[in-house]
Amino acid sequence: MIKLITTDMDGTLLDENSNLPESFTEVLNLIREKDVKLVIASGRPYATLQTNFGPMAKYLSYITDNGALVFHNNELIFKDVMSKDIVQDILKKAKTIDNTTVVLCGVECAYIENCSDEYLEEIKKYYVNYEVVDDLTKVNDDIIKVTICDLETSAKNSNTILEPLFEDKLNVVVAGPLWLDIMNKTVNKGTALKKIMDTLDIAKDEVMAFGDYYNDIEMLNQAEHSFVMKNAPEDMKQHAKYIAESNEDYGVLGAIMEHVILA
Template sequence: MIKLIATDMDGTLLDENGNLPNGFTDILDRVRAKNIKLVVASGRPYYTLQTNFGPIGRYLSFICENGALVVDNNKIIYESVIDNDIVTELIKSSKETDGNVTILCSAKCAYVEECSDEHLTEIKKYYTTLEIVADLNNITDDIVKVTFCNLENSSENLNTIFKPKFEDKLNVVGSGEIWIDISNKGVNKGLALKSLMETDNISKEETMVLGDYYNDIEMLQQGEYSFVMENSPEDMKQYGKYIAASNVEHGVLRAILEYAL
């Protein structure tokens, strides 16, 4: 019997327009009636997820910033802060990379320097509380994630620049076609989900996980019922026991109906 469902957001739960699928609230009511815990796991920050879900968010648990921040019972229960010297090093390396825009992510706000309108449009889709500053090096907030947005060469930069340079001491992952997310070593959605499972004494055999991208791999490994979306990159599909219908076809809701309800 499934006791916990964890789902990614972009490309998974959300439709092609970035909206919650029709019927989500009804599914949530039915899940709650069966005492199943529903966890939303995303690279998005907590304040954006609160905006995305509105009042029904109080019934959800959240793995935010790809696992660097975890919220359960409406309280932050885990936060992994990156050392200031490392943040400075990441900013410097990003500025040396053509087309890169750096976003510093704290629990309450994201920070970015002046950038193109095209970059800013993409950034504002995911960071609803955003402050444009003159110099990122002057930020004193605790930073839980550093994100690079590159509209042209994100994947190439991930594999040729940032992974070789930083993956020995940091978690460096592509979280979308134009995004690279960097957090402390060992921080990922999978470990965050495992901690929630252990807190509630929920086993792998009682866990259902849905995702679509490389930052979901560790999370998918935590659930016996692991679903990769049909719209995922082909090499992602090896990480799921099942293939769910695409996000456009509301695959998450269909999988929950069939396997959990």
């Protein structure tokens, strides 16, 4: 029996306009009646997710910043802070890459330097709490993720430069067409999901997971009932047992209705 459902946001639960399905609240209420926990797993920060879900936010648990932070029952139960030296090393190299800008992610706030409106429009989609600073190297905060906004596409541009440099020390992952996330080696959505599973004493065969991109792989591996979205890159589809309908066709809610509500 399914006791926990976890889902990615962009390209998975949300449609192409980054909107929640209209029936989300109805389906959430139905799974809550069955005492099933819903965990949102995203590269987005906690403050943004709270805004995204509005009045329903209090009923959810969250894996944020691709696993660097975990919130359960509205409390922070896990964080994985990067060393200041490694953050400086990333900044030094990232600033040399064309067509990119860097976001430093703290627990409560993100930090950016002045950038063009094109970058700012993309950043504001995901970060509601951010501060513009003169120099990112002088930010004095616990940093849990460095993310690169890459208008040349992250897989072909920033990832080809940064992954070879840091893959031995850090988790460097393409988190979306325009985003590259860099975190501690121990950080991923799967590790974070296991924290919640252990807290609730939930086994792998009681977990359903949905994802569409490479930063979802470890999370999918933690779930016996794993789904990759039909709209995902083709090479992602080997990482799950099932294929869900696309995010445009509300595949997450459709699978939940079939396998949890109506089962």
